[in-house]
Amino acid sequence: MREESSLQPMIDDALAETPPGRRVWVALSGGLDSSLLLTLAARAVHRHPRSLYALHVDHGLQEASCEFVRHCHRLCDRLGVPLFIERVCVDMTTGRGLEAAAREARYDAFAARLDAGDTLWLAQHRRDQAETWLLAALRGSGVRGLAAMPAVREWAGLCLVRPLRDLPRARLERAAEALGLCWVEDPSNADEALDRNFLRRRVLPLLESRWPRVEASLGRSATLAGEADALLDELAGQDLRACGGEPGRLSLPALCALSAPRRRLLIRYACQCLGVPTPPAARLATLDEQLNARRDAQVQVAWPGGEARCWREALYLQCPVPGLPAGWQVEWDGRSALDTPQGRLKVRLDGGPCREEGGYRLRPRQGGETLRLAGRGRRDLKRLLQEAGLPPWRRQALLVVWDGEAVAAVLDPGRAGVLIAAEGYSAGRASPRD
Known part of the structure; x- marks a missing residue:
């Protein structure tokens, strides 16, 4: 059987497992x-119709990157697949090395271009899996x-799939040659100063001998480690429920x-649930x-x-909320997503006379603020925060929304939403268009 014919059913099945409409x-x-994977995927969509796109991330790290882009355009034109190019800047100031920085930039580009619910196919194969396992083991x-690269996983709202993960590189080479494919060789693959290249060119051939x-x-x-990791997640999920069920607030006695x-x-698992980097x-x-x-x-x-x-x-886990510059304040229309030094708040506030007077004004909590609540009359903000059981550090980071001389609402950047809305005001999420 010709190699490309033996691989095509595998890709067809992988595409068929993708929900229609995704x-x-x-x-x-x-x-x-990746050239082989895209070619086989383009054939598969004739049998299992899906919307298929290609995404090339240009790291701009070498002169050959222009040739990569030209090749991707030629291949996608021939296959009739829409191509998107994402040009990124690799941050080398983090001290984590070129490979890690390039990977982070690449995944940031994936998250920026794709929409939640999309499926992204990655072309790693069995040798890539072995290299990833060795790198993980060497890092301790x-x-x-040690689970290395799972065949399927959810990440940042996307479904990452590696249809070729368990196939040897030699088999992919035979399939590509049988199809008459052209591809570009990355000159940096010969640089043994990079850890992965050193493993690929020196260590794995020696082990294979x-x-x-x-x-x-x-x-x-790696597969067995992945199964063990899934079981640990199940255990951590049970412990999370026993500790209150909120990953950002764990019962200390439990x-x-x-x-x-x-x-x-459990702490690592809770951080992952929250999207907070896990502690070293x-x-x-x-x-x-x-x-x-x-x-x-x-304790901090x-x-x-x-x-x-x-x-x-309780143990609180969170991303740090930066403080506000002295004297900071901003005008806000109540409808648009709000950019602050503490991050972007996608909130909406309706009501009050600000519609005629031009807008709201935001500034940090100063102390002594009061606001009127439906059915409760005028209340002191400090007492309301105490009643709500809001931790002291979050009270210090609150933003107060003023409508003229009256407090209209209180925003909580730590939860990216409206904490309290005064009588006559209603809160919600900002429009996705904003």
Whole structure:
């Protein structure tokens, strides 16, 4: 059987498993693997109609990137597949290295271009899986890292699928040659200063000389690690429910009743549920040590992109909310999404006389504010926040919406929404168009 004929049913089946009406994208680098995947996908849509698109991310890191773009245009023109080019800037100031920075820029481009619910096909194969497992092991990763690249996973509202993951590279080469495909070789693949290239060119060939089935063996290890990771997620989900069910607010007594490994697992799981970066091992150990501190102690542990605080028998996990510059205030029409130094708030506020007078005014909470509530009359904001059980650090970050000389609402950047609306005002989400 010809190689492309043996692969086509596999791609047909993968496409058929995509729900009708969902858009399918192929991440097209211009190399052999992604060029082959797009070609087979373009054939498959004739049997299983789906909206198919290609996305090329231009990192702009080498002169050859222009040739990658030209090749992608030629291939997509021939296949009749719409092509989108995303040009990114790779941030090399993070200290994590070129490969990690390029990967982050690439995934940011995926998230920016695709819509929630879309499916993105990635062309990694069995050797990529083996390399990823080795890199994770060398970093001392846990079970999730050793699971390497799952065949299917949800990420940022998208469904990531790797239809070629379990296939050897040699089989893909034979299929591409049988189809008469052209592709572009990335010159950077020869740079052994990059960790993945060093593994690919030096380490894996040496391992294969002793253990010929090393790729398949490492792939099986990754699959088993993925199963173990799924079971740990189930356990963490049970513990989350026992700790109150809110990933951003975990009951301290219930949390401390767990064993140390389960506490750490639950904290990592809760951070993932919230979209907060998980704490590095050292910071997680520090946090775990402080969970048994006196309940009146002001426990706060921070790490890049996240922080944990203890207050009133609960552990709070969140992204840090930056403070506001002195004297900051802004005018707002009440309809548009609102850009603030603390992030973008997609809220809407209707009501009050501001419609005739031009708009609302926002500024940080100063203290002493009052507002009128339906059925309760005028109330002091400080007392309302105490009644709501709002933690002190969130009270300090609130934004007060003024309609002339009256408080119309209070916004909570930590929850990206309206915390309190005064009598005569109604709150909701800003229009997606804004």
